[in-house]
Amino acid sequence: MKSKMLKHAACALSLSLLTSLGSARAAPDMVVVGYGGAGQKAQDVAFFQPFSASDGSRLIQSEYNGEMARIKVMVDTGSVDWDLVQIEGPDLMRGCDEGLYERLDWQALGGSAQLIADAAQACGSAALVWxxxxxxxxxxxxxxxxxxxxxxxxxxxxxxxxxxxxxxxxxxxxxxxxxxxxxxxxxxxxxxxxxxxxxxxxxxxxxxxxxxxxxxxxxxxxxxxxxxxxxxxxxxxxxxxxxxxxxxxxxxxxxxGMDYWAIIKGSRHAGQAKRFMAFANRPEAQVKYVEQIPYGPTNTEAAARLDPRLAQWVPTAPQNxxxxxxxxxxxxxxxxxxxxxxxxxxxxx
Missing domain, CATH: 3.40.190.10 (Periplasmic binding protein-like II)
Known part of the structure; x- marks a missing residue:
């Protein structure tokens, strides 16, 4: 959904930004990998920083351009240095079938009743509608x-x-x-x-x-x-x-369509990643995200809370x-x- 720019950005507070796999290998904290740019900056404000504060845990950000081959090498070699990745729908489905991602227990994640259709997948939780x-x-x-x-x-x-x-x-x-x-x-x-x-x-x-x-x-x-x-x-x-x-x-x-959060198979921080998914599905967090960058929320309650002036830019607005x-x-x-x-x-x- 989807920003795909590979550029460096500084992160505030306790969050660090890594731009190479080598740096991620040295990280003792959960590594979250997105598409960088304005979209990831919005995620930092709406999701990453508030989650770390409420969960009492640290996370490290990195960026990529959706390279599935890199994830496959991690899983095949058992050297999983990323934990949570933002991934496009087709890549999520293929990777799930190939065993690249952890399967999710949606009851343990708090259920999916408030989410739009197709947001809750076997291996992924929708991050946004692009x-x-x-x-x-x-x-x-x-x-x-x-x-x-x-x-x-x-x-x-x-x-x-x-x-x-x-x-x-x-x-x-x-x-x-x-x-x-x-x-x-x-x-x-x-x-x-x-x-x-x-x-x-x-x-x-x-x-x-x-x-x-x-x-x-x-x-x-x-x-x-x-x-x-x-x-x-x-x-x-x-x-x-x-x-x-x-x-x-x-x-x-x-x-x-949608981008998804997925946990790489063999992640050392899978529990933390699942707590993050549950946090990111909360309506208040999603409203804050859409206020930063107008992609579509996946929580129906969040969609109902949007200011009409903001909703006109959202892909899931009826007129759009x-x-x-x-x-x-x-x-x-x-x-x-x-x-x-x-x-x-x-x-x-």
């Missing part, structure tokens, strides 16, 4: 784009386009740009013809694409004028807009869900490896 949408600068585009078809229209809207360098998201957006209705996107992608159609559509835009890999890049590129429009995690642009920028989001055709596409996690579990491999080969050509 959305990937089109962003643009209203000072530079008026009128702006209204759809992925507009995103692909380089004649009407000349200039570079920012896209995340992954198959996931982009294949869905390509089909939406090619006129596939929202409710038929994954049925199309499940066929060889649908995959060919998506890549053919990406071919049309490829000369204009500027690939982003860190969540902070889209807003930075828009501000600098490097791209005319870009896909982006909604929370980053919402935060920039709240700070006074003139960036806007196009919610129809946005793709939404209209015309949006829910990520099909099972599809990416089944097909992600082959599609990412094909995408990487295509992008490198």
């Amino acid at each position: 959305s990937v949408a089109i962003a643009y600068d209203t000072d530079k585009l008026a009128p702006g784009p209204a759809s992925w078809a507009d995103f692909w229209d380089v004649k009407r809207f000349p200039g570079k386009r920012g896209l995340r360098k992954r198959a996931v998201y982009n294949l869905e957006f390509a089909l939406l740009a090619d006129g596939v209705p929202v409710d038929q996107v994954y049925a199309q992608l499940a066929t060889p013809q649908g995959v060919e159609r998506a890549f053919a559509k990406l071919d049309q835009l490829k000369p204009y694409i500027q690939w982003w890999e860190a969540g902070a890049q889209p807003a930075q590129w828009l501000a600098a004028g490097d791209v005319t429009m870009t896909s982006t995690y909604s929370g980053r642009v919402a935060q920039a807009a709240q700070a006074g920028s003139h960036l806007a989001l196009v919610w129809p055709g946005s793709l939404y 869900l209209a015309g949006a596409l829910a990520m099909d996690v099972a599809f990416w579990v089944d097909h992600g490896e082959e599609l990412e491999e094909r995408f990487n080969a295509w992008a490198s050509r």
